[in-house]
Amino acid sequence: MELELFTTYGTGTWQEQFHQTVSFHEDQGTENQVVNLYPEVKFETLxxxxxxxxxxxxxxxxxxxxxxxxxxxxxxxxxxxxxxxxxxxxxxxxxxxxxxxxxxxxxxxxxxxxxxxxxxxxxxxxxxxxxxxxxxxxxxxxxxxxxxxxxxxxxxxxxxxxxxxxxxxxxxxxxxxxxxxxxxxxxxxxxxxxxxxxxxxxxxxxxxxxxxxxxxxxxxxxxxxxxxxxxxxxxxxxxxxxxxxxxxxxxxxxxxxxxxxxxxxxxxxxxxxxxxxxxxxxxxxxxxxxxxxxxxxxxxxxxxxxxxxxxxxxxxxxxxxxxxxxxxxxxxxxxxxxxxxxxxxxxxxxxxxxxxxxxxxxxxxxxxxxxxxxxxxxIESGAVRIGYSKYTEQIDVTAYEKPDGKIVVELLNKSKDIFPVNVRIQGQVAEILLYPESITTGLIE
CATH class of the missing domain: 3.20.20.80 (Glycosidases)
Known part of the structure; x- marks a missing residue:
């Protein structure tokens, strides 16, 4: 399972966009700096x-x-x-x-x-x-x-x-x-x-x-x-x-x-x-x-x-x-x-x-x-919001299951600091960094 990331961030008068892919691995009991995603918990449809x-x-x-x-x-x-x-x-x-x-x-x-x-x-x-x-x-x-x-x-x-x-x-x-x-x-x-x-x-x-x-x-x-x-x-x-x-x-x-x-x-x-x-x-x-x-x-x-x-x-x-x-x-x-x-x-x-x-x-x-x-x-029309939890108020999170079954997670870092995040889903974990004053979209297949 892989986590495909799309990030937009900037400080001062410039902005940058970049794309990267991170692999998941088996969760060994990670407790700190976690964002949990729960696809089995479903809410309203967008x-x-x-x-x-x-x-x-x-x-x-x-x-x-x-x-x-x-x-x-x-x-x-x-x-x-x-x-x-x-x-x-x-x-x-x-x-x-x-x-x-x-x-x-x-x-x-x-x-x-x-x-x-x-x-x-x-x-x-x-x-x-x-x-x-x-x-x-x-x-x-x-x-x-x-x-x-x-x-x-x-x-x-x-x-x-x-x-x-x-x-x-x-x-x-x-x-x-x-x-x-x-x-x-x-x-x-x-x-x-x-x-x-x-x-x-x-x-x-x-x-x-x-x-x-x-x-x-x-x-x-x-x-x-x-x-x-x-x-x-x-x-x-x-x-x-x-x-x-x-x-x-x-x-x-x-x-x-x-x-x-x-x-x-x-x-x-x-x-x-x-x-x-x-x-x-x-x-x-x-x-x-x-x-x-x-x-x-x-x-x-x-x-x-x-x-x-x-x-x-x-x-x-x-x-x-x-x-x-x-x-x-x-x-x-x-x-x-x-x-x-x-x-x-x-x-x-x-x-x-x-x-x-x-x-x-x-x-x-x-x-x-x-x-x-x-x-x-x-987050396309027809996507269904799913459950999540996060470890800090410094970041905002929402997550959806798309009509094609892929999971999309939005991560907003409002601070001027870099935040590490362990994205955890169905027993798997991927480590990422959220850049200062940035928005990152993650896609999980």
């Missing part, structure tokens, strides 16, 4: 990985030449590279749009005759089409609204929160259905929706507030019936779509006997910290509900723009922790941004796995992309 095709990402994509476009798309979506099969797309504008827009603005148009899909078709659809061709299969789309049209809201604007006016709840549900229908009639597969992106956040950009009671009522009395009336029962509904510190309370407040069959799961973001224990609570109390991370990125307002290594380590730590506590799907935020971390119509700039310098016309792959590829390339 759906897969993906990211967001935002208006901003798709606009930057439109500026690149064909070679650069091909590099981005094949890296993310081809079966030979990152194997992304999931895509999140915003309905109407979000902060990562070149401008604010909405598909219609006629308050009295209850039949949505003035609804226009043109703004989505301008940038998002061309990038989505290229992505699907590179994947060689239908991509599964998650649609999320940042705000209803301004006329539907209590504050009369897309920005600064506000709430959905009760008299527009039916019309808003029809509006969301219309978005689904527009994608599906163009041949795309809408797998799921969330009811509202970040329903607790009052933002300078597109935002809308829902209390748990309001979200529950909209779901039960308007959104779910609207999906049924349009024959869209196949579209999964996810609640919350906000940070993890309140994920348990939210699902408890919304899911009861009247809504449990309407809710497929709960979506969450990473911006308020780990809160892996909250996911464990959800998994234990609501074992039939899926948990997905629908958005995560390095915000320049919170993290140092130049500190790309620790940014990648933070997000890899996040992914591993979420996987180990029941997450079955991961969506990165913008797949591509410009050299500023935009465009963003309110200047809320962020990092992305690919940046594009508009002045130099240069595509700049980032360390974050290499980290994400460790997960999405090796």
């Amino acid at each position: 759906e897969g990985f993906g990211g967001a095709i935002t208006d901003a990402a798709a606009y930057v994509y439109s500026l690149m030449n064909e070679t650069q476009k091909r590099q981005v798309i094949t890296t993310y979506f081809s079966p030979d590279r990152m194997k992304y099969g999931l895509v999140r797309i915003h309905m109407d504008s979000c902060d990562f749009s070149t401008e604010m827009y909405q598909a219609m603005s006629e308050e009295t148009d209850t039949e949505l005759k003035s609804f226009s899909f043109a703004r989505t078709e301008k940038y998002i659809i061309p990038m989505l089409e290229d992505a699907q061709k590179a994947a060689g299969k239908p991509l599964k789309i998650m649609l999320s609204p940042w705000s209803p049209p301004a006329f539907m809201k209590t504050n009369g604007q897309r920005t600064y929160g506000g709430s959905l006016k009760p008299e527009f709840r039916k019309m808003w549900a029809e509006y969301i259905c219309r978005y689904i229908i527009e994608f599906e009639k163009r041949g795309y597969q809408v797998q799921r929706i969330s009811l509202q992106n970040e329903p607790k956040a009052v933002q300078t950009w597109d935002s809308c507030i829902y209390t748990a009671a309001e979200e529950k009522e909209f779901l039960r009395d308007f959104m779910y019936p609207a999906l049924q009336s349009h024959g869209l029962e196949h579209v999964e509904i996810f609640i919350w779509d906000h940070n993890k510190e309140r994920v348990y309370e939210r699902i408890c407040e919304i899911v009861d006997d009247s809504t449990k069959d309407m809710v497929t799961g709960i979506a969450f973001h990473w911006y308020s910290g780990d809160h892996f224990e909250a996911l464990e609570l959800v998994r234990n109390q609501f074992p039939d509900k899926k948990m997905i991370i629908s958005e995560s990125c390095i915000e320049y307002s919170k993290f140092e723009e130049a500190d790309v290594i620790h940014g990648a380590l933070r997000l890899s730590h996040e992914i591993i922790g979420d996987l180990n506590h029941g997450m079955t799907a991961f969506y990165d935020w913008n797949l591509l941004l410009d050299e500023q971390g935009g465009p963003n119509h309110v200047g809320n700039y962020c990092h992305a796995p690919f940046l594009y310098d508009r002045n130099e016309k240069k595509l700049m792959p980032q360390l974050l992309q290499q980290h994400f590829e460790h997960f999405s390339h090796y």
